[in-house]
Amino acid sequence: MKPAPFEYYRPETVDEALGLLAEHGSGAKLLAGGQSLVPTMNFRLAQPAVLIDLNALAELEHIEPDGDALRIGAMTRQRQVERSALVAERAPLLHEAVPFIGHPQIRNRGTIGGSIAHADPAAELPVVMLARRARLHVRNRRDARSIPVDEFFTGLFATALGPEEILVDIELPAVPPSTGWAFDEVARRHGDFALVGAAAVVTLDDSGRCRDVRLVFSSVGDGPVLAHEAARQLEGEIPDDAAVRAAAGAAAERDVDPPSDIHASAAYRRQLVRVIGTRVLARAVERARNGSVS
């Protein structure tokens, strides 16, 4: 279980990394925390000719306010995100979701940007990004641009990142008042990839009706799946128990097209979408009502 031979580079600046990426093109892979790429290489399922190690890029490791928003550098370790008071205050959904990622040893190495760019449909961070309408800031050798998350995840392990682009920064917008959140997942063992994971963000208006609902699931499609139908059903409505249950039911029936694998059939995953969809929506609504401004 040893990787095939590869060339290895460890750039010290983002510019240098972008230069190497442009030079080596599609034969190159970026190494962030390595928690997915390294096992894949050891199984020889991935055999990149060139590995560009981003771990010396200190400029991509930061958590800082940006006006009311929050900016997190792509190479920030998941463990740093988990322990950040600023994240807990400004991005409580992210704070709640990060402990579900693997185990502490994995989060010590794994980075926020690495997980987002890898776009594993079972991963937690893409779900959170989609639920929180993140903006993903990317660069190539010449330009920088920011991609709204709704356009970022394009398919199975696929994103809108160009072949010469690197994800450098994650921007989470400020949370409006009367907004609640929740994250939950069902996994075989703590730290496993979720059979189904779910994030909800609900904003209520003054009359207690849903103004904005984001309900997102993992492990039920090619990437994080935004439950449009569930949100449509709830928006403008009082989110009582029956409405929440009906919305999660709509998500299970109409928003997701889950796969079957050795751990869970599609039917079981639909059931889990219904169950934890209900649970995260209910908790988000409760937090929104309790005036959690976050």
Add this chain to the structure above:
Amino acid sequence: MTSRRFFGERFTRNEDARLLRGLALFVDDVHLDGMLHVAFLRSDYAHARLISVDTAAARARPGVVAVYTADDLGAYWQPGPLLVAPPPIDGLVFNAATQVPLIKDKARHAGEPIAMVVAESRYVAEDALVDIVVDMDPLDAVVDLEAALEPDAPVIHEQHGTNLASHVVQQKGDYQRAHREAALIVKRRFHYDRGVAGALENRGVVAQWDARCEELTVWDTTQAPIPIRSGLARMLGLLESQVRVIAPFVGGGFGSKIMMFYPEEVLLPWAAMRLNRPLKWIEDRQENFYATTQERLQIHDAELALSEDGHILGVHDVFLHDTGAYNPYGLTIPINSQCTLLGPYDVPNYYTEFRVIFTNKTTVTPVRGAGRQHGVFVMERLLDFAAKELGIDRVEIRKRNLLSSDDFPHNHVILFQDSAPLVYDSGNYLPALEKAVDLIGYDEFVREEQPRLRAAGRHVGLGIVSYIEGTGIGPYEGARVTVEPSGQVRVATGVGTQGQGHYTVFAQVVAEVLDVDLDRIHVTTGDTREFHWGTGTFASRGVVVAGSACHEAAVAVRKKILGLASDALGVAENDLELEGGRVRVKDAPERAVDLGELAVRANPLRGAVTPGTEPGLEATAYFGPDRGSTASGVHAMIVEVDRETAMVEIKRYVVVHDSGRVINPMLVEGQIQGGVAHGIGNAFYEQLVYDDTGQLLNASFMDYLLPTATDVPRVEMAHIETPSPLNPLGVKGVGEAGAIPTGAAFAQAVEDALAEDDLEIREIPLSPNRLFEMIRDARATR
């Protein structure tokens, strides 16, 4: 025997100072000058004819030293030995087929080795695997146990013309009469599947040929270094004294490391001699899933005949057993299943029949429990269903059928895996069951807690089951005990050690006889240069058999000590006692002599030695029990099921266990806790998923789920000590016990929690997905 107590105490482990500081030697810690590394090309197909292997490109790769295929082995290419001959049972059919070093004609399971690459590093060796061009003609695979016996099924071993590896019938009494007389017949089909041993350390072999000394040294993760030594000497044409096999610290075995011989164990020593270079191969986890033996499915069609008041009149069981591609272990597992099924119960009539089936899957050999789980599951589930139909409490139906303490020795008539009749040596089953009932709070749970929680919408259930385990079988083990001039004691025995605590428990056995502090007793296991007679660590027999040999050797040394001390002190032996590494006069303790000083006297440099005496304070002894001793116990657990997600949480787990006399409760409890973890994995997490081409779909720890520390509760334990009359220590084995009844207890508990769904669990392993289906199907049929 001495004034201090060494038995029954929680001594910390002698081996831990080395293990915890990273100073213990494991096979992969062996680094030798000029060492080369080995990787194996393994078959992608489960069943395929081998047409050609072209290794030219691999040989040409820089850093590659040699590439071998079956043809390169010449006469050294031989199928492995049949390790366990079938017992002498009338009408028995047994078609032997044992594993080969490298495949010659066809692959019979995915992962079977085709070629061996030797290179300067493991990296280069693995790169070279890709250079080898293999032409194979895939054949239809035999995967399903029932389809394997259909007339048009592909045949795995052509010489037998069938996939039937064995057919065995054993009987006690007259089941047909029991059937006729029964008030109730409970008849069901059961599926019980198991998985890998999952040892923390995978297998590994390092082999070094010293041409000057003409000596071969092999470091091997084996549980049986002495048989490996003897086999290698025979195969390589060496004297046994020219081969030294060392099983150093080994990170878990659980049975999978006593399959002999694995291809790698045959090939590395041969190639090391041929190349005159030390070689290392360390199995990786992916290889382990294909190349290391495992346990798997049995399908039982079983019926229980009962009287109206719930007494067992007889059992009828017919089952299929998957042995995988080969059957080097004979009938050990299915015979364990049929013998252990009877449990602690009085079963006057028993008809048991099995067919062993070859399939295109990794070879099946014993893994912790070794088929006992399957039998226990069938019997305990039948009793549960019978209790329900008869309206008898599930604990009560068990009580009514337990053998009483007057029933021993109890002869069950049929033959056990060691070819001896299945005779229980001793037991005391009712107190164990009552203690478990008490510890889990059965009555209160059933009467108050469960109804209260159910009313609150929670799904909690309790499982409680009994089991027995045949342990500590022969043939024999040996030990040598030596008192050195420093007064320290060395103990050497041939069994390998894989974490059980042998260095501590054997020291306790010797200390009990010699009264020497435990930290002055140094145990060596698993090095054929230190001790070269014996078989190995398996069948929960280490302490029973090797421990008894340690005891016998210590008794012989004690005799020598007392004789010498009697001369030295001028006092009769009867007036002497051993205490704290000294011999002293009972009535005058200030008159004493150190054991070290006696050791010096026993090995004089000058002067005359009495004819007929041996030098040194040393003795070697052997112990072989007539037959195995029967341990027993009761497991009880409380679970809560989230009926919406079908996830199960184990809230409490109680084990009342009887392994005879307990030498070190901490070690016994450690074995039970670990066994329960294995059992929980078997019940709810682990499953080898093969597709219909014989491909294993989950050959990694990402998809093959071992329970982790957060999934296994701390087991609450109590001990019953019913000594075995079959060995001088009165002990019974404990290594496998924790893993055996877990599936049966789990099924009962989950079924109880889901009582409103009125479903029957007749299979293990379960999973949330499977439970979801069962709940859904139960709802649909209502």
